[in-house]
Amino acid sequence: FVLSQPPSVSVAPGRTARITCGGSDIENVHWYRQGPGQAPLLVLYDDIHRPSGIPERFSGSNSGNAATLTIATVEAGDEADYYCQVWDPKNDHPVFGGGTKLTVL
Amino acid sequence: QVQLQESGPGLLRPSETLSLTCDVSGASMRLYYLTWFRQSPGRELQWIGYIYFSGYNKYNASLKSRVSMSVDSSQTKFSLRLTSLTVADTAVYYCARRRLGESKFDPWGRGTLVTV
Numbered sequence: 542f543v544l545s546q547p548p549s550v551s552v553a554p555g556r557t558a559r560i561t562c563g564g565s566d567i568e569n570v571h572w573y574r575q576g577p578g579q580a581p582l583l584v585l586y587d588d589i590h591r592p593s594g595i596p597e598r599f600s601g602s603n604s605g606n607a608a609t610l611t612i613a614t615v616e617a618g619d620e621a622d623y624y625c626q627v628w629d630p631k632n633d634h635p636v637f638g639g640g641t642k643l644t645v646l
Numbered sequence: 647q648v649q650l651q652e653s654g655p656g657l658l659r660p661s662e663t664l665s666l667t668c669d670v671s672g673a674s675m676r677l678y679y680l681t682w683f684r685q686s687p688g689r690e691l692q693w694i695g696y697i698y699f700s701g702y703n704k705y706n707a708s709l710k711s712r713v714s715m716s717v718d719s720s721q722t723k724f725s726l727r728l729t730s731l732t733v734a735d736t737a738v739y740y741c742a743r744r745r746l747g748e749s750k751f752d753p754w755g756r757g758t759l760v761t762v
Contacts, residue, residue, distance in 0.1 A: 571750040580740055580754040581691070592752065624691060628749035633704060635681070635749065637691045 544638035562625030648673035650755035668741030
């Protein structure tokens with residue numbers, strides 16, 4: 542399993558950010574936000590579900606070959622690294638994408 | 647609500663052994679795995695291994711010869727041991743919880759920096 546993420550995405554405040562996670566036949570993709578000096582925080586799970594406390598501005602989709610994390614009405618506080626993750630059932634361990642740094646212009 | 651907290655020495659020398667603890671509070675770990683990760687300054691997250699509350703474990707093949715994990719009888723204190731340290735083991739080490747049958751990690755500990 543290899544998950545490919547763009548190293549960086551830049552977006553102006555108030556616009557929509559889209560971060561992609563490419564792979565082959567990926568399912569149940571999870572997304573984590575990691576602010577500077579912080580631990581990863583789950584922001585989406587199983588492609589589309591938001592944990593309690595995550596704003597509705599965060600949404601997700603998955604075509605099977607690419608999952609997308611969409612952040613609507615981006616705020617300065619959304620600036621962070623975002624990682625996608627799936628489970629490798631053959632080897633029974635998690636796989637992470639390389640991370641995408643979201644910059645709010 | 648469940649909280650995880652890593653603790654251990656922040657500075658070690660090459661060839662020494664790292665021992666970290668992840669203390670779990672606020673909920674039972676029954677039916678959960680405790681997973682260890684690390685993240686080097688280059689930001690890539692690396693899976694180290696996981697241990698089930700019963701003691702079953704699985705380690706990353708690249709670290710398997712140097713890693714061991716354990717859980718105490720109260721199932722609230724999970725330990726990671728990494729031997730024969732090198733500079734390449736310098737990283738922030740995290741523990742995180744994963745429920746049996748699921749694949750997401752939530753929550754994570756705040757992490758602890760280990761410098762070799």
